[in-house]
Amino acid sequence: MALANYFSRAATAASQVLQGFDAKHFEGLLNGLVIGIAFDQQACSTEGRASLDLLIRLLARLYPTICFLPTGDEARELAKSLGSLARCINKNISIARRRATVLSHCLVVGSTTPDVSCPTFFLGSDGWLAMFSAERPVGTGGSSNTLGAGGAACIAAANLFRHIFSAQINGAAVDKDVIFSLFDYAPGSRANPPLADTVTLDDLFLLGLGAIGNGAVWALSRVPNLRGRLEVVDAEPVDQGNLQRYVLALEKDISRSKVKLALRYLNSQTDLVVTGHNVRWQTIPAIRSMEHVAIALDTAADRVAVQGALPRWTINSWTQRGDLGVSHHGFQGEMACLACLYLPNGAVPDEDQVIAEALGLEDRKMDIVRPMLHNGAPVTAELMGEIANRLTVPVEPLLPFVGKPLRDLYQGAICGGVVFELTAGSKRVLVEVPMAFQSAMAGVMLAGEIVKRAATANSPDWITAKLNLLRKMPSGLITERRKKDHLARCICQDSDYMEVYREKYTSRGGPASQGS
């Protein structure tokens, strides 16, 4: 018994990215693995500790057996605390003893080369640079900037996953050598300027403390000397399924508020004033006056609604089938606002479509799914019978969702793995449950964008930066400039909205920034 109690959610996530997924095979394969984590004195630096911390937070949620290979006294001490962390994340985890164990894979942080015969992957960092190699140690930097270290942990966890399941992921290959600058994402870039001594957040709102929000808070909590004001907003408590990919969450956090969880980590920032709002973001009093917003919300509708509140600028983040990423938006000028990205037929499928497909109601999207999502109407017994019928599952386990809103049914039964368990994983469940390393990477990138924006007061010359961690790291450009909708359908092209935006910011002294 070493798999996590929330294993079914992990299996749901994996079933979406693995071809020919079979739950028993997946479980059996994981149970046969022993993942080694080797590190030395060099890895005991701030950057190295950050990489190891996030690595454990990613691996302990999925792999039932890990084994520490520390070299040196300080590393041995660190292994003890990492072992405690792993047990807090999955109390069933087995931490194997080195002597009695044959490793299946090994991840290495620092400059050490462990004496092992299994596939071995090396990760490291230097400030903004995330580094990875399948061949040789890449070293760990001595700076206090841990953004590259966080990115490296995600890239390494992704490579480990792709290696283990290479037969089931189309085009999955392991990276050979990666240097990835979270500063500018440019191909082959070594851009790596030092962090400022202090980074000041200018009344920033972080909306959404789900999996991406967890990654962002993990990274923000480690930025040296954050100052200013940060408001974090999320109405929900942590549920058991969330542990599959919430890097901050420990098993004891189940049922506790996501806001409290975030505050526990942000407490490390003694000069930052953090306010938590344990409510839906739409209901916070400051909604109309929000100027600077970082977005880690789940749905397209929410993102469009945030843009409708007319912040001065936003930094958005997402995970979806095929990629993860971040984007920067103003409202004026020629470049895309946040709502432009989520226009129908835009780049991102809308929530109605995703939920309709997941429930087998594609043909009822307009007359049933969309109105029910909009007005929150409860699911009737009759409709539940129809859904069970269409999904070819028994209706009884779904009956607790009768009388609840359709979104609850989707989140509880589809995302929560009920339908997945009913079909023993044989039916492909159409739902977006990212792997932990995907959400964490989006969160670390969001934190990086927040830090850069705070330091320069400018947005970059790109709108979106996208990455797919189920493929090799890209050698080409991942940033893109996006103009506004060419059919002029967006609120940023609507004269009423434009007028309100202008008034909102000119009445506060000075012309509205173009956010560029």
Ligand SMILES: [Zn+2]
């Ligand atoms: Zn727009």
